Amino acid sequence: MxxxxxxxxxxxxxxxxxxxxxxxxxYPYADDWAYVSPLGLEWPEAFRWVFEQHVDHYIPLQKIFHFTLAYLTGYxxxxxxxxxxxxxxxxxxxxxxxxxxxxxxxxxxxxxxxxxxxxxxxxxxxxxxxxxxxxxxxxxxxxxxxxxxxxxxxxxxxxxxxxxxxxxxxxxxxxxxxxxxxxxxxxxxxxxxxxxxxxxxxxxxxxxxxxxxxxxxxxxxxxxxxxxxxxxxxxxxxxxxxxxxxxxxxxxxxxxxxxxxxxxxxxxxxxxxxxxxxxxxxxxxxxxxxxxxxxxxxxxxxxxxxxxxxxxxxxxxxxxxxxxxxxxxxxxxxxxxxxxxxxxxxxxxxxxxxxxxxxxxxxxxxxxxxxxxxxxxxxxxxxxxxxALAHQTTVQLALKTETDIEQLVDKYTLDLTWKDEDEYKNGVVRGLRALREAGYPIYSLAPPFRTTRTSLPIGSAPDELVSGHQRVQVDNWRENGDYERTQLDGYTVWGSFVSGDTDTGSLSLRMRRGQAVFVRTGPVATNQRIVVLANGIQNDYPMPLSQAYTLLVFDSPILPEHFQVIFHDDGDGWGEWAAIALKRE
Structure with missing residues (x-):
């Protein structure tokens, strides 16, 4: 017993x-950033890293176990x-x-x-x-x-x-x-x-x-x-x-x-x-x-x-x-x-x-x-x-949104390392840059919107949809039609399809967090981009590829209450097009 x-x-x-x-x-803290060092190294250099002295200590077993776990789980x-x-x-x-x-x-x-x-x-x-x-x-x-x-x-x-x-x-x-x-x-x-x-x-x-x-x-x-x-x-x-x-x-x-x-x-x-x-x-x-x-x-x-x-x-x-x-x-x-x-x-x-x-x-x-x-x-x-949980969540979200790594490290220095000195901050900058280049989701830019495939029209939730009066600027997009000139009751459709293959265009919208907009793209979307301007920071994301209308919901907690979204079509008009459906006033 x-x-x-x-x-x-x-x-x-x-x-x-x-x-x-x-x-x-x-995310890592202080000495944890040492586990990022082997990324991109050849086997001889990685082997040497395992047996290098870390400050005062030889810790090859710890390096092997923790690096392997970090590598396999996206750090x-x-x-x-x-x-x-x-x-x-x-x-x-x-x-x-x-x-x-x-x-x-x-x-x-x-x-x-x-x-x-x-x-x-x-x-x-x-x-x-x-x-x-x-x-x-x-x-x-x-x-x-x-x-x-x-x-x-x-x-x-x-x-x-x-x-x-x-x-x-x-x-x-x-x-x-x-x-x-x-x-x-x-x-x-x-x-x-x-x-x-x-x-x-x-x-x-x-x-x-x-x-x-x-x-x-x-x-x-x-x-x-x-x-x-x-x-x-x-x-x-x-x-x-x-x-x-x-x-x-x-x-x-x-x-x-x-x-x-x-x-x-x-x-x-x-x-x-x-x-x-x-x-x-x-x-x-x-x-x-x-x-x-x-x-x-x-x-x-x-x-x-x-x-x-x-x-x-x-x-x-x-x-x-x-x-x-x-x-x-x-x-x-x-x-x-x-x-x-x-x-x-x-x-x-x-x-x-x-x-x-x-x-x-x-x-x-x-x-x-x-x-x-x-x-x-x-x-x-x-x-x-x-x-600490709310602040840790803020730091975690910032790791996925800030494009200026030096600015990010300056803002959250003591959340990422133990001392506010250039030697330690530079190590964090190098580590964060390596993690982003490797494409690990925790540290990579993530779109502040989610996609929901649906069929038009949606009459049950009109308040969450972006309306025409929120439009800021249109450049080289056509009103009232997409590539197939689809007419939608209750919506004004702006299409980016043009006759040349070198033309560019954009549609800029002023939005609130929680709002959604209908987007349609195809047949490929290599040059279709979405730019989000929020808190003085500009982030660029690929536009989702969908030949049926997709609802993009901008409800990420990283977004401020008000922000601006620009839909870009950067050329190749013969093979690419996009359409945005805005709720009619």
């Missing part, structure tokens, strides 16, 4: 997150966010399994695992590029799942007389992937390998002989980490060191950075101090197990991942102490995902170390904090999304 309840919490949490992702912005970043949520869900399932295998049973306190990993205040639930942090958390969790399953699960199953080396090999392959998740992942993999190596030399070799195949598999993460570290070229804050006090302050408060802002404020310094105290208690308990010769590989693996998390948080503190100078909410918002495993691992370790009453009290405290944190994050996300 406990197992079912905990898993149900995971499924409900990811379902809620997915529902929120449906209203997420579809709809809601899909990339959905991928993040699925990966977070799998991370929660891995950690739930680790807790059960390590402890030998399920605890009701394990509900904090899905509530912590799927908290909607975490960056990877709102920004696709934070896959860099989420992926390192996932592969660390996958390593734990495989290693603990090797240590405790495989050999205990009915009919299985011994441990399966396949789980051990999967654990080390997970460390290879972890090392390719940025320098945070490489540092994590390095600390985990060091921790396991220390355990193996001290006691593990007595129960786990290393085969030739095992040694070769172990060398893979070692070589990967070594290659990444040697190839790394530090940039920016990585090249300087801040004050020790600032580093200590940031590292201290990063302990609770995976919680919502409301939960962090509620706990204050006491929450971070409590977690650090638990870290010391966990280390002391494991040391006692070592002295009693009962420390096993699962103990070493969990504590190694815990120490790896602390090492990454310390590296963040060193870098941020230069930029921020001390602890700020921005640090928590950005780097919170890197601390998500630390409290969960402390819970798993101490729920095995403490006596029954102590476990119950610890579970009650953890669950109270994590339920509040999840509810607070959910509320904050709901309020923020409702406030």
């Amino acid at each position: 406990k197992d079912l309840s905990v898993k149900a919490a995971a499924y409900v949490a990811v379902l809620i997150a997915i529902i929120f992702s449906l209203n997420f912005r579809p 709809d970043f809601r899909v990339l966010l959905l991928f993040n949520l699925i990966l977070a869900f799998l991370t929660a399932l891995c950690m739930l399994r680790v807790a059960r295998l390590y402890r030998g049973k399920v605890s009701w306190g394990d509900i904090i695992i899905p509530l912590g990993i799927l908290n909607l205040s975490l960056g990877y639930t709102t920004w696709a590029f934070q896959l860099q942090f989420l992926s390192s958390v996932f592969f660390a969790s996958l390593f734990l799942y495989c290693f603990v399953l090797f240590e405790r699960g495989a050999g205990q199953r009915p009919g299985n007389a011994g441990r399966s080396n396949g789980y051990l090999y999967c654990a080390f392959f997970s460390l290879v992937a972890l090392a390719l998740c940025g320098m945070n992942g490489a540092l994590s993999a390095l600390v985990i390998l060091a921790g396991l190596g220390g355990w193996y030399l001290l006691s593990g070799r007595k129960t786990l002989p290393l085969t030739r195949t095992g040694l070769l598999v172990l060398l893979m993460p070692v070589l990967t980490v070594t290659t990444v570290v040697l190839a790394w070229q530090p940039t920016g804050a990585s090249q300087t060191v801040g004050s020790v006090l600032n580093i200590a302050e940031i590292h201290f408060y990063l302990q609770t950075a995976s919680l919502s802002s409301g939960a962090r404020n509620m706990l204050g310094a006491g929450g971070a101090a409590g977690l650090l105290l638990m870290l010391i208690l966990s280390g002391a308990w494991l040391y006692a197990r070592y002295r009693k010769n009962t420390l096993d590989g699962s103990d070493a693996a969990l504590f190694s991942v815990l120490l790896a998390t602390q090492a990454v948080l310390l590296s963040v503190a060193v870098g941020r102490a230069v930029v921020q100078g001390g602890w700020t909410g921005v640090v928590a918002m950005h780097y919170g995902p890197l601390s998500v495993l630390s409290p969960l691992l402390l819970w798993i370790l101490l729920s095995r170390a403490l006596p029954g009453r102590g476990v119950a009290l610890l579970a009650a405290g953890f669950v109270a904090v994590y339920v509040f944190s999840y509810a607070n994050g959910l509320k904050h996300r709901f309020v923020h999304q409702n406030q």
